[in-house]
Amino acid sequence: MFQWSALVLLLLLPQLSHGILLEKFNDLKRDKFDFVIIGGGTAGNTVANRLTENPDHHVLVLEAGGSNENVLLSIVPDFCVKTLGSAIDWNYVAQSGPAVNRDMEYPRGFILGGSSSINCMVYTRGTREDWDRYANVTGDSGWSWDNIQPYVRKNERFTPPVDGHNTTEEFDPSVHSFDGMNSVTLSGFRHEVDTRVIQASKAMGNDSDFRFVLDMNSGNHLGIGFGQSTVLNGTRSSSATSYLGPQFINRPNLHVLLHAHVTRILSTAKNLTFRGVELSQDSGATVHTVSATKEVILSAGSIATPQILMNSGIGDRKTLTNLGIQTVHHLPSVGQNLTEQPLLSYNWVVTANDTEEEATRNVTLAAEQLKQWNDTRSGPLVDAPGLNLGWFRLPANASIFEEFEDPSPGPNTAHIEIQFVNGGFTPENPPPNLIGTNPTLLCPTSRGFVTLNTSNPFNHPIINLNLVGTEFDLFAMREGIRNTRRFMASPSFDGFIVSSTINATTDDELDEYIKANVGVAEHPTGTAMMTSRDADWGVVDPDLKVKGVRGLRVVDASVLPFVPAGHTQVPTYIIAERAADLIKTTWD
Ligand SMILES: Cc1cc2nc3c(=O)[nH]c(=O)nc-3n(C[C@H](O)[C@H](O)[C@H](O)COP(=O)(O)OP(=O)(O)OC[C@H]3O[C@@H](n4cnc5c(N)ncnc54)[C@H](O)[C@@H]3O)c2cc1C
Ligand SMILES: *[C@@H]1O[C@H](CO)[C@@H](O)[C@H](O)[C@H]1NC(C)=O
Ligand SMILES: *[C@@H]1O[C@H](CO)[C@@H](O)[C@H](O)[C@H]1NC(C)=O
Ligand SMILES: *[C@@H]1O[C@H](CO)[C@@H](O)[C@H](O)[C@H]1NC(C)=O
Ligand SMILES: *[C@@H]1O[C@H](CO)[C@@H](O)[C@H](O)[C@H]1NC(C)=O
Ligand SMILES: *[C@@H]1O[C@H](CO)[C@@H](O)[C@H](O)[C@H]1NC(C)=O
Ligand SMILES: *[C@@H]1O[C@H](CO)[C@@H](O)[C@H](O)[C@H]1NC(C)=O
Ligand SMILES: *[C@@H]1O[C@H](CO)[C@@H](O)[C@H](O)[C@H]1NC(C)=O
Ligand SMILES: *[C@@H]1O[C@H](CO)[C@@H](O)[C@H](O)[C@H]1NC(C)=O
Ligand SMILES: *[C@@H]1O[C@H](CO)[C@@H](O)[C@H](O)[C@H]1NC(C)=O
Ligand SMILES: *[C@@H]1O[C@H](CO)[C@@H](O)[C@H](O)[C@H]1NC(C)=O
Ligand SMILES: *[C@@H]1O[C@H](CO)[C@@H](O)[C@H](O)[C@H]1NC(C)=O
Ligand SMILES: *[C@@H]1O[C@H](CO)[C@@H](O)[C@H](O)[C@H]1NC(C)=O
Numbered sequence: 001m002f003q004w005s006a007l008v009l010l011l012l013l014p015q016l017s018h019g020i021l022l023e024k025f026n027d028l029k030r031d032k033f034d035f036v037i038i039g040g041g042t043a044g045n046t047v048a049n050r051l052t053e054n055p056d057h058h059v060l061v062l063e064a065g066g067s068n069e070n071v072l073l074s075i076v077p078d079f080c081v082k083t084l085g086s087a088i089d090w091n092y093v094a095q096s097g098p099a100v101n102r103d104m105e106y107p108r109g110f111i112l113g114g115s116s117s118i119n120c121m122v123y124t125r126g127t128r129e130d131w132d133r134y135a136n137v138t139g140d141s142g143w144s145w146d147n148i149q150p151y152v153r154k155n156e157r158f159t160p161p162v163d164g165h166n167t168t169e170e171f172d173p174s175v176h177s178f179d180g181m182n183s184v185t186l187s188g189f190r191h192e193v194d195t196r197v198i199q200a201s202k203a204m205g206n207d208s209d210f211r212f213v214l215d216m217n218s219g220n221h222l223g224i225g226f227g228q229s230t231v232l233n234g235t236r237s238s239s240a241t242s243y244l245g246p247q248f249i250n251r252p253n254l255h256v257l258l259h260a261h262v263t264r265i266l267s268t269a270k271n272l273t274f275r276g277v278e279l280s281q282d283s284g285a286t287v288h289t290v291s292a293t294k295e296v297i298l299s300a301g302s303i304a305t306p307q308i309l310m311n312s313g314i315g316d317r318k319t320l321t322n323l324g325i326q327t328v329h330h331l332p333s334v335g336q337n338l339t340e341q342p343l344l345s346y347n348w349v350v351t352a353n354d355t356e357e358e359a360t361r362n363v364t365l366a367a368e369q370l371k372q373w374n375d376t377r378s379g380p381l382v383d384a385p386g387l388n389l390g391w392f393r394l395p396a397n398a399s400i401f402e403e404f405e406d407p408s409p410g411p412n413t414a415h416i417e418i419q420f421v422n423g424g425f426t427p428e429n430p431p432p433n434l435i436g437t438n439p440t441l442l443c444p445t446s447r448g449f450v451t452l453n454t455s456n457p458f459n460h461p462i463i464n465l466n467l468v469g470t471e472f473d474l475f476a477m478r479e480g481i482r483n484t485r486r487f488m489a490s491p492s493f494d495g496f497i498v499s500s501t502i503n504a505t506t507d508d509e510l511d512e513y514i515k516a517n518v519g520v521a522e523h524p525t526g527t528a529m530m531t532s533r534d535a536d537w538g539v540v541d542p543d544l545k546v547k548g549v550r551g552l553r554v555v556d557a558s559v560l561p562f563v564p565a566g567h568t569q570v571p572t573y574i575i576a577e578r579a580a581d582l583i584k585t586t587w588d
Pocket of ligand 8: 362363364
C-alpha cells in the first residue's frame with residue numbers, strides 16, 4: 001500500500017456539495033423523460049448539459065458509479081496514477097492477445113465524470129488529418145477538422161497556469177478557445193525533466209525530428225512541445241466538474257441518478273424502437289425501468305457500450321445465441337475492431353531531486369506537498385506527472401512500408417508519441433529517482449474485441465486487446481524505442497541521466513522486451529464504430545444512430561472509426577458536442 005493513502009484519509013476538504021445528484025431510484029420524481037443517457041462519463045455529461053439548455057427537455061443521466069464530489073484521488077491532478085485499482089476504477093482485466101499473452105489491469109472511470117474523472121488529463125485533439133479521415137470514411141464532411149472547430153471551441157476554456165508564469169513561448173493562443181466549458185492549462189509547476197526536454201528539442205533545430213513545436217493542438221503536431229492538460233486552478237477539470245458544474249446541476253429538467261447500473265435497453269414494440277432502459281442499484285435484486293419518449297443515448301464508453309448492446313440483444317446472432325441471449329437485431333460489428341495504443345514504460349535513473357519518487361520515499365515530504373496544494377493550490381501536485389509530449393513519424397523509406405500500407409492518416413501525423421513523465425512508477429521499494437520517456441504507437445494495425453463472458457450483465461466482459469499483434473506494430477514500437485534513445489542522447493541531458501532501464505538493442509532483443517513489458521495508453525476505440533450510411537458493417541451511422549433500429553444513438557469514444565493520433569478525451573468531447581447538435585436538430 002502507498003503511504004499517501006493515510007494522508008488522503010486525514011485530509012479534510014471543505015464540503016463542496018452542490019446541486020442534486022440522486023442516490024436512490026425512488027428519489028426520481030418521474031419515470032418518463034425525453035432523453036435517457038446511459039453513463040455519466042466524458043460524453044454523457046456533455047450531451048446532458050447541452051440537451052438541458054432547452055427547458056422543455058427532461059434528461060435523465062444514469063451513472064453506475066458514485067459522486068465525484070470531495071473525492072481527493074480524482075481532484076488532485078498529481079494523484080491521477082493512484083486512481084488505478086481504486087474504488088473509482090471499474091477494475092477490468094484485459095487479455096493482451098497472442099503476441100503478449102498475459103492479463104493486464106484495464107482501468108475505466110467508475111464515478112461521475114467517467115474516465116475524465118480518473119484520466120491523466122492530457123489535452124490533445126488529434127490532427128487535421130485524423131479528422132479529415134473521419135469525414136472521409138463516414139462520408140460526412142461534418143466530421144472534418146474545419147467543421148469540428150466550433151465544437152472544439154465550445155468544449156475548451158483555456159486558463160492561465162497557477163504559478164502565473166509567462167506562457168507566450170509555450171502555446172499559440174490563436175488556436176485556443178477561452179470561453180468554453182472544460183478548463184485547459186499549461187504546467188503550473190516546472191520540474192527539471194520538463195525544462196531539459198524543451199531545451200534539448202530547441203537545441204536540435206527545426207530540421208530535426210525532435211524540433212520544438214509551439215502548439216501541438218493546431219492540427220499539425222510533429223515535434224516536441226509543452227503539454228496542455230484539463231486542469232483548472234490546480235484541480236482536475238472533468239465532464240462532472242465542468243458540464244455538470246454548480247451553474248448547471250440545478251436545472252430542474254436535469255436528473256442524475258448515481259449507483260444506477262444499466263443492464264439492458266428495451267424495445268417497446270416489435271418495430272425495433274428502443275424506449276426503455278432497465279437498471280438496478282443492487283446487482284439485480286431489484287430491477288427498475290425508465291423510458292425515453294424521444295431517444296436513448298448510450299454513452300457507457302468503449303467497453304461497456306458494446307456490453308450493454310449485446311445484453312440488449314444487439315450484436316452478432318451466433319455469439320448471442322451461444323450465450324442464450326435472444327437476438328433483437330443482428331449487428332456483427334458490435335464489440336469488434338477494438339483499437340488500443342500500445343505504450344512501453346521506458347524509465348531512466350536520473351540525478352534530479354524533484355521526481356515523484358522523492359515523495360514516494362518520504363512521507364513527510366508527501367504531507368508537505370499535500371498541505372501546500374490544500375492551502376494554496378500550488379506546488380508539485382497541481383499537475384499530472386506527465387506533461388510534455390513528442391510526436392514523430394517513421395521515416396518514409398522504412399523497410400516496413402514495403403509490406404504494410406502506412407496506417408497513419410497522412411504525412412503530417414505521427415506514428416509514435418513519446419510521453420515524458422516525471423517519475424517511473426516502479427514497484428521497487430525504495431525506488432531510485434526516475435523519469436519515463438514512454439513510446440506509444442498511435443496508429444496500431446492490430447484489432448482486438450470486446451465480447452460477453454456470460455449473460456449476466458453484472459459480470460465483466462471479455463476484453464482482448466491483441467497488442468502488437470502485427471509485424472508493423474512491433475516494428476513501430478522498436479523504432480519508438482530507438483527514436484527515444486536518439487533524443488535522450490542529446491547533450492542537454494548530460495549530468496541528468498544516470499542509466500537506462502532498457503538494454504535491449506537488436507530487433508530480437510527489443511521484440512522480446514516489448515512483448516514482456518508493453519502496456520497500453522488506455523485509449524480504446526472502435527467497438528461501436530461509425531461508418532458511412534451505405535456501409536454494410538459498423539454499428540452507427542454518421543449521425544451516431546445505431547444502424548437498423550430506432551430511438552438509439554451511441555455517443556462516446558467507441559464510435560471513433562480509427563484511434564486518433566493522440567489521447568482520446570478531447571475527441572470524445574468533440575463527438576459529444578456535435579452529437580448534441582445533431583440530436584437538437586432532430587427534435588427542436
Ligand atoms: C487511466 C486512464 C488515463 C487516461 N488518460 C488520458 C489522458 O491523459 N488524456 C486523454 O485524452 N485521454 C485519457 N484517457 C482516455 C479518456 O479518458 C477516454 O477516452 C474518455 O474519457 C472516454 O470517454 P467516454 O465518454 O467514452 O467513456 P467514460 O468517460 O469512461 O464514460 C463511461 C461512463 O459510463 C458509466 N457506465 C459504464 N457502464 C455502465 C452501466 N452499465 N450503467 C451505467 N453507467 C455505466 C461509467 O461508469 C462511466 O462513467 C485515459 C483513460 C484512462 C482510463
Ligand atoms: C476519401 O479519400 C479518397 C482518397 O483520398 C478520395 O478519393 C475520396 O473521394 C474521399 N471520399 C470522401 C467522401 O471524401
Ligand atoms: C512574456 O514574454 C514575451 C517574450 O517571450 C514578452 O514579449 C512579453 O512582454 C512577456 N509578457 C509579460 C507580461 O511579461
Ligand atoms: C524554427 O521555426 C520557428 C517557427 O517556425 C521559427 O520561429 C524559428 O525562428 C526557427 N528557428 C530556427 C533556428 O530556424
Ligand atoms: C414503433 O412503436 C412505437 C411504440 O409502439 C411507436 O410509438 C412508434 O410510432 C413506432 N414507430 C414506427 C416507425 O412504426
Ligand atoms: C473491422 O474494420 C474493418 C476496416 O478497418 C472492416 O473492413 C471490417 O468489416 C470490420 N469488422 C467488423 C466485424 O465490423
Ligand atoms: C535540488 O537540486 C537543486 C539543483 O539542481 C538544488 O538547488 C536544490 O536545493 C535541491 N533540492 C533539494 C531538496 O535537495
Ligand atoms: C523528507 O522531507 C522532509 C520535508 O521536505 C525533509 O525535511 C527531510 O530531510 C526528508 N527526508 C529525507 C530522508 O530525505
Ligand atoms: C485543508 O484545508 C482545509 C480548509 O480549506 C482545512 O480545514 C484542512 O485542515 C486542510 N487540511 C490539511 C491536511 O492541510
Ligand atoms: C483558485 O484557488 C485559490 C485557492 O484555493 C482561490 O483563492 C481562487 O479563487 C481560485 N481561482 C479560481 C479562478 O477559481
Ligand atoms: C532512408 O533514407 C535516409 C536518408 O534520407 C538514409 O540515411 C537511410 O539509410 C535510409 N534508410 C533505408 C532503410 O533505406
Ligand atoms: C468468465 O467467466 C468465468 C466463469 O465464470 C470466469 O472464471 C472468468 O474469470 C471470467 N472471465 C472474465 C474475463 O471475467
Ligand atoms: C543492463 O546492462 C548492465 C551492464 O551489462 C547490467 O548491469 C544491467 O543490470 C542491465 N540492466 C537491465 C535492466 O537489464
